[in-house]
Amino acid sequence: MTATRDExxxxxxxxxxxxxxxxxxxxxxxxxxxxxxGAGVSQPVVSKHLASLKRAGLVRDRADGRQTHYSADYAALAPLIDWAHEMTGFWEKKFDALEDLLNRMDQ
Amino acid sequence: MTATRDExxxxxxxxxxxxxxxxxxxxxxxxxxxxxxGAGVSQPVVSKHLASLKRAGLVRDRADGRQTHYSADYAALAPLIDWAHEMTGFWEKKFDALEDLLNRMDQ
DNA sequence: CTCATTCATAGCCATCCGGTTATACGTCAA
DNA sequence: TTGACGTATAACCGGATGGCTATGAATGAG
Structure with missing residues (x-):
């Protein structure tokens, strides 16, 4: 269920x-x-990719007769966004630290 | 220079x-x-990974004698963050559209 | 029942890729 | 100059992976 960041x-x-x-x-x-x-690949390939996306929690599937409807699960992108913000956050911390240093030197 | 989202x-x-x-x-x-x-792999592997990261614009290198200093380029994460926000944005649009529809049905 | 349709799976193949060791290149020390 | 050190590159290998075709399984139509 809970897909890892790596997945x-x-x-x-x-x-x-x-x-x-x-x-x-x-x-x-x-x-x-x-x-x-429009995918540019064969149907089995699309099915396989959808299975991967489902395993990663990025899409949901809904059976309906002989066809399967897939839809995106937007919430699954949260770990990715969080990680990216965390990484850029370290930069801001360093920036703040530099600012602090400069302020202290100013006094 | 400008790394693609795919890279x-x-x-x-x-x-x-x-x-x-x-x-x-x-x-x-x-x-x-x-x-x-602490990387868990050999030095050549680290060098190769650093070369990949540099190619993707994620790190910079600074030569200093016989050693090379690497540092993260935080701005390179922007395309990733933008993309993720764009994807989740489509969800919000659909949500807004649904809200509009419900409002209109309410009247 | 029979056949078409929709999707998933199986089996296969070529390529990519992350790991290794060996080695070359450039730099500092003695 | 000689040798040790730091890094990058070369050559290679095994496993992972994305593509294909063929086929199976389930459902809808006639």
Whole structure:
């Protein structure tokens, strides 16, 4: 369930897979056949990528007769955003420390 | 120079490489030999990862005698953050659209 | 029932990639 | 100059992975 940061990064690293996820984000719920048109790869490949995305918690699937509807799970991006903000946060800390130092030197 | 989003994702996908970047973010500038201690891999591997990070614009290097100092370039994370926010943004738009629809049905 | 449709899985292959050791290159010390 | 040190590169290897085709499984249509 709780996808690791590593899984999320690895899953989004592939351009084809990221494009599928991006399309689900932009256009909402889509079936596999619809996603296959315009994906540039065969249907089995799309299914495999969707399975990866699901494993990483990035998409949900909903069975409906013989077709499966996939949709993006936006909340799954939170760990990625948090990590990035944490990393840039270290920079701000250093900047603050420098500022403090300069202020102290000023006095 | 301007690293593509794909390069950034691919570069950060590897755990070892991401750990090196993370350490540079947390602890600031470090030499290759220092980074090698605790990296869990050999020095050539660290050098190769640093070259990848540099290619993606995630780190800078500074030559100093026979050692090379590497440091994180925090600004390089911006495309990643922007992309993630854009993706979640589509969700908010849909939410707003739903809200609008409900409001209109209410009238 | 029969056949088409939709999707997932299996099996295969080529390529990529992260790891290794060996080595070359440049720099500082003696 | 000689040798030790720090780093980058070369050559190589095994495993992971993204693509394909073929096929199976389940459902809907006729």
């Amino acid at each position: 999320i990064f690895k899953t989004l690293a592939d351009p084809t897979r990221r494009a599928i996820f991006e399309r689900l984000c932009r256009e909402g719920e889509k079936t596999v056949s619809v996603l296959t048109t | 950034i994702f691919k570069t950060l996908a590897d755990p070892t490489r991401r750990a090196i970047f993370e350490r540079l973010c947390r602890e600031g500038e470090k030499t290759v030999s220092v980074l090698t201690t």
